[in-house]
Every structure is written in structure tokens, then in C-alpha cells.
Amino acid sequence: MIKEKSQSNKIIFFIFILALLIRILFNIFYIGVHNVPTADAQDYHNIALNLLTAGSYNSTSRPPLLPFLIAILYKIFGINYFAVRIVLSIFGSLTCLIVYKIAKEIF
Numbered sequence: 001m002i003k004e005k006s007q008s009n010k011i012i013f014f015i016f017i018l019a020l021l022i023r024i025l026f027n028i029f030y031i032g033v034h035n036v037p038t039a040d041a042q043d044y045h046n047i048a049l050n051l052l053t054a055g056s057y058n059s060t061s062r063p064p065l066l067p068f069l070i071a072i073l074y075k076i077f078g079i080n081y082f083a084v085r086i087v088l089s090i091f092g093s094l095t096c097l098i099v100y101k102i103a104k105e106i107f
Contacts, residue, residue, distance in 0.1 A: 012097055019096040023089035033082050044070055049079075 027033075037045045043062055048070035050058045057064055070084055077083040 015096055015100055016093050019093040027085045
């Protein structure tokens with residue numbers, strides 16, 4: 001039982017590290033470290049900036065959780081797009097773990 005739990009923890013750790021590494025490498029080599037947000041990311045960026053400067057949420061077309069998270073990250077790290085992408089990469093990697101756990105339960 002303990003050996004099976006240890007093996008499961010190793011698999012979960014490997015999945016998380018692999019998923020995070022893929023996301024970080026994608027952000028560094030494909031997106032770029034200093035690339036500015038475009039399209040949807042630009043909308044979230046503008047909403048987060050408005051939250052920081054005016055203290056109000058000025059959008060009816062975007063859900064509020066991501067702009068609030070980005071605003072918090074901007075407050076901590078300054079306006080650093082790469083830091084936001086790294087934190088979102090961590091959340092995405094955690095999603096892989098959730099999918100693994102659900103699939104393990106089902107199958």
C-alpha cells in the first residue's frame with residue numbers, strides 16, 4: 001500500500017513537472033519573455049490595470065477572477081507579463097494533475 005502510494009506520488013510529481021516545463025519553454029521560446037499581450041490577453045491586462053489605478057472593474061464581457069488575479073500579480077511583481085504567464089502556467093500544470101486524478105478514479 002505504501003509502495004503504491006509512493007509510486008502514485010512520483011507519477012503525479014512527474015506529470016506536474018513535465019506540464020510546467022512544457023508551458024515555461026513555450027512561453028520563453030515561442031511567446032517570448034518581453035512580448036506584450038494581444039487579443040483576449042490585452043483585454044484582461046487593461047481590466048487589471050483599471051483595477052489597480054481606478055479600483056473598479058470596468059467590463060461586462062469578461063469574467064472577473066482572472067483580471068483580479070492579474071491585478072494582484074501586477075501589484076506584487078509590477079507590470080510583468082512574463083510573471084503572469086508563469087503563474088498561469090503553474091495553474092495549468094495543476095489542471096493536468098486534476099485530470100490525472102479524475103481519470104485514475106474513473107478507470
